[in-house]
Amino acid sequence: MNRVLPLFLFVSMLLCSAQSLRALSPAEEAAMPKVPRKEVLAYRDANSAAWLAKVSPGVRRLFYDPAGWQRELARIQSLTGMGAEWRTRLKSTADRIIDNPFPAYTPPAPRKNAAEGWQRTYGDSLVSLCVAASIWPEERYTQRLHEMVLAGCAFDTWGREGKEGELVNMDLAAAHMARGIAMAYDWHRDLFTDAEKEQIRATISQRMGAMLKGFYGGIFWAGWYTQNHNHICMAALGLSGVAFLGEIPEASEWIAAAALNFQRVGRAMYPDGSIFEGVPYWGYGRSFILQYIEGTRAVTGAEEMYALPMLRNSIAFRVGVTLPGMAGTLLWGDSRGADASGPQPVLYRLASQYKDGTGQYLADALPFAPQGAADAMAWSLLWYDPDVMPVAPRELDYHAPDWDVLTSRSGWGDGDYLVSFKSGYNQNHHTKTDAGSLSFNFGGEWLLMAPGYGVDIYGKPGFFDKEGRRWTFFSNVTESHSTLLINGRNQRSDIAARGRIDRYISSPSQLVAEENLTDAYLEVTDVRRRILHRRGDYALVLDQVRTEQPATVEWLAQVPPDATTDATRLVVPGTAGDLMVTRLDPGATPFEPRAATVPNIDVEDWWMKTASSKAVGTDVRLTTLLQPVFRARPASPLQTAVTDKDGWRQIRITSPDWEDTAWIANDAASPNPPNAEAEAELWLTRRRGGTITSFIAVKARKVSLPDATMEAADPVDMAWESGPGGSIITLGSAFQGRIAPVGALALFDDAGQAQPSSPNISLPPGRYYLLHEAGNLTALKRWVAEMFPGTPAPVPFKIATPSPQAPIPRAVAVTWEAEAMARQDKGNASAIARSEASGGKVLANFGAQSPAHSVTWSVAVPQDGLYRLSARYAVGQPQVTFSVLVDEAIPSEAALKSFVPGPAGWGSEKYWTLNAFQWRDEPIRNADGSEIVIPLSAGKHTITFSHPSAGINIDTLTLSGTAEP
Structure with missing residues (x-):
């Protein structure tokens, strides 16, 4: 009997060994055919018996079997530090879900379009409740989970796509809903009566049957193996197949379809771990791919996907595209410069899989809560591995x-x-x-x-x-x-x-x-x-x-x-x-x-x-x-000069500390330049006090350096820089030829191995060192690591000189509407109508688009005194920081990182964009948690909020006296 594991492993190894290091072009990707049903059925027939042998009727099989869950539960309960924080966050998220009414289905309308994106959040909430109810088996969790599963099954559809909404239950809404219900059914079967189980099975059978039709060509993502919709939908189909294996006859076909689809995903996705759609889609698609692997691995052998370069290189990619301050990402593709899903769960799972401390470091250090919706809290807790020690990234360049x-x-x-x-x-x-x-x-x-x-x-x-x-x-x-x-x-x-x-x-x-x-x-x-x-x-x-x-x-x-x-x-x-x-x-x-x-x-x-x-x-x-x-x-x-002469362009760039000279050939036929530094197509030399301290060249044949000369048989790309006790040579391409060190210097590779000194040596690309002895290598590497230690964020505002004022009664107060702003810079907050707002409108999306956003209000203060500042606001993060300025200065250094707390269980209603309208009335607090106190004289003043860490919706602001009644 054929088993799925060898087959999955065979295909993965074939893809990895023969072609994995070469990315497909769009034309090659487009030529990849859809998986025909004949192939799916053959795969199913060859492996269904093995799948069935790995499950027991009525016994949990998604992500953990019963014994595996008991081990995981013990691990979760023992977590400290960051792990304990994720445990607390999941519980507060589950509490928020049960404390708020869940949405009932309404037919597509202007606020709920045909894709029914709100159902994605509904399905995500099911995942969080499912996990929370397994950790804390309290009736309030299990009852709400039961209610939401049955209500979700009664929804008329799980999303509609197509020009006329004719493509029903084939896309993202259906995927999120099916995944959540499959997990709830598999993990909490005892919650449902036999009749309810039959209702769930009938619903899943009908809607995943539609998803399978989509896979066979019924919707745009079929056969499109780099598309995030494909990953989300086929992960849900595979998870549903495993959850209902042995109970729904078609489940084995769903498993086969998902397995064959993800084999092709492994071939089509970029081996470097990136995604051309834009960084926000990376976290979304990767999360569901990992859920597919972890949720089905005990049955399908999907863990063999971890051998794929697309996953192995994913952490390096996400680290490489992280912006200074770690709050944002690149804008290439369809991106808004920030994560839309996670990425903490993805980083934790990959860090655990590959024992990669940089992924753990980034996940811990990101200054925002996981994006997307409530399920991110569950995956962050389940995939956090305290045995992986965080390692700060050091690489300054990434390709x-x-x-x-x-x-x-x-x-x-x-x-x-x-x-x-x-x-x-x-x-x-x-x-x-x-x-x-x-x-x-x-x-x-x-x-x-x-x-x-x-x-x-x-x-x-x-x-x-x-x-x-x-x-x-x-x-x-x-x-x-x-x-x-x-x-x-x-x-x-x-x-x-x-x-x-x-x-x-x-x-x-x-x-x-x-x-x-x-x-x-x-x-x-x-x-x-x-x-x-x-x-x-x-x-x-x-x-x-x-x-x-x-x-x-x-x-x-x-x-x-x-x-x-x-x-x-x-x-x-x-x-x-x-x-x-x-x-x-x-x-x-x-x-x-x-x-x-x-x-x-x-x-x-x-x-x-x-x-x-x-x-x-x-x-x-x-x-x-x-x-x-x-x-x-x-x-x-910088002082600059550009001259063109004899087929060469010379560029001089000078500062008080150094002088750089670049030579660029106009074409390959340009004669040698009028100096003996190099024979190359381009090079750049830095001098300090007349001494060359660094050098970089493109297509060089000969290079004269202070401590060596190089002659290449074929043009080579290289860089050189001096350091304490030696120098560093970086080869950007393979080198064959002669390197002649000056005096007693010798050439060593990055591992400290001496390289031959023969007249004709061959070296692969990489980093090499000219040293008097190998023992100098450690000090030189330490110098490199400390060369660019990182620049702290500056204090961007002046600090006000303290103004002596006395406490005044709290009854002395002035309140104003947030939408009545005097001005804003580097952002576009706007007034939107909200029936619950004090004036019928709120200022929405302050800080949701730019970390440099600022909003200023003009306020008339009734009398001299010490005032506290409070706001009626709503946020979608556990805490949002910003600077508070009074008359264009911060009252104290602590006000540079003022904050407002977010709602308990943040994230349960959020998807893609700020959508937080659960209002809180709270004082603005300094970084140390104390209430901000502002000394003000009677008359006109300006209050500014600037550089928010996340978006804030604001209804009103109030200045009131600080004296106790």
């Missing part, structure tokens, strides 16, 4: 080679910056024509931007298409990104259109990356963009566009509205620091405002504006400097 996106940062401090470089395919689900785009984030705030997910796009035809009308929306096209626009035309959008990062050299203090953009544009001969990052100092962007006919090339910069222009320089102010973007070419044109040309403007003007600098020719070369200026280290603009 996802399959998605083809890189990030490079100045450090891991809250006040550091990150620059990202976008490549990859233009046409796929949730992708954009944005090859070559740059973005720059300083301390969590975007200063060089991407549009991210368009706003108000649901219900507008064409936005989610792959072709045609998708490119009529501003957020999807080239002109809304910080890249090159050629002849006013957006980049190609065909299935082969893409950029390729074909050079990547990362060393401790510098990075070079190069992207071939030729296949992204129309009517061009060659387009390339290079970025040279000198960590902490600047990024130099080098562009070259060759065409047969003269072309107009625009260097586009997407910047916040408060950015200012000074001829060829853009100055973008930020909280942690500023960014200066300067065009350096002789004759460079000034930056000018640029209006969108497409008809559907889905990017709000408070978020970003476009500036453009143009050049015309058949061989256009652009040189642009991105200079960060840290708030804690003010600096003047």
